[in-house]
Amino acid sequence: xxxxxxxxIARVLMVGTAAYAALVxxxxxxxxxxxxxxNAFDFIVTVSLxxxxxxxxxxxxxTWSEGVTALxxxxxxxxxxxxxxxxxxxxxxxxxxEPALLLWNGRVRHEDxxxxxxxxxxxxxxxxxxxSGDLGQxxxxxxxxxxxxxxxxxxxxxxGSALEGIVPQG
Numbered sequence: 821x822x823x824x825x826x827x828x829i830a831r832v833l834m835v836g837t838a839a840y841a842a843l844v845x846x847x848x849x850x851x852x853x854x855x856x857x858x859n860a861f862d863f864i865v866t867v868s869l870x871x872x873x874x875x876x877x878x879x880x881x882x883t884w885s886e887g888v889t890a891l892x893x894x895x896x897x898x899x900x901x902x903x904x905x906x907x908x909x910x911x912x913x914x915x916x917x918e919p920a921l922l923l924w925n926g927r928v929r930h931e932d933x934x935x936x937x938x939x940x941x942x943x944x945x946x947x948x949x950x951x952s953g954d955l956g957q958x959x960x961x962x963x964x965x966x967x968x969x970x971x972x973x974x975x976x977x978x979x980g981s982a983l984e985g986i987v988p989q990g
Contacts (some may be wrong), residue, residue: 832877835884842888843869850895853902856887857917859965865898916965919986923947923961930953938961947971 844939847854854869856862869891876887905912920932923945947958950971959977962970972983980987 824950828880831880836877838884839873839887839891843873843891844882846888846891846895852897854895854898861898861901861915863966865894868894919965920963921960921983921988922963922969923955923958924987925960926956926958928955932963938963943969960987 846962853862855866871888871896872890875882876884902916905915920936922929922932922936922938928940928943930940933943943961944955946961946969947955950973952958952971952973957973957975958971959980960970960972960983962972963985964970
């Protein structure tokens, strides 16, 4: 089916424009964190916002006001989760994963790779993408809470304060 009728196209244009404007407003009010993707919950909100916007645009059974309410609800829930996690460290573990050390002082931590379902090949790829060809020159590789991999070379390590709570003591 290539075309139904002009009123359906007009609805998408009008409701889509209004929904887009509402989404921009919701994102401005809720702050940068809403799309920050710092952890799994942030990612879920980002994907959900896109899904709600698509539903508003394409489903004539969902009114604009229902869609905007859903957008505001998602942004509000994300705000509440972030607020709780930032104030109660005990609750933070419920909402976010801990960063994981995958390589330390040039030595691969195979058990941590297995625990996070990564291969040594993927670890080496991450190191290469950061411009290093020698694992011995890498001080640490960290699987971050949002799933990205950070590579810190020995020359970038400095005092190591950014790795507090992640690296082994001693």
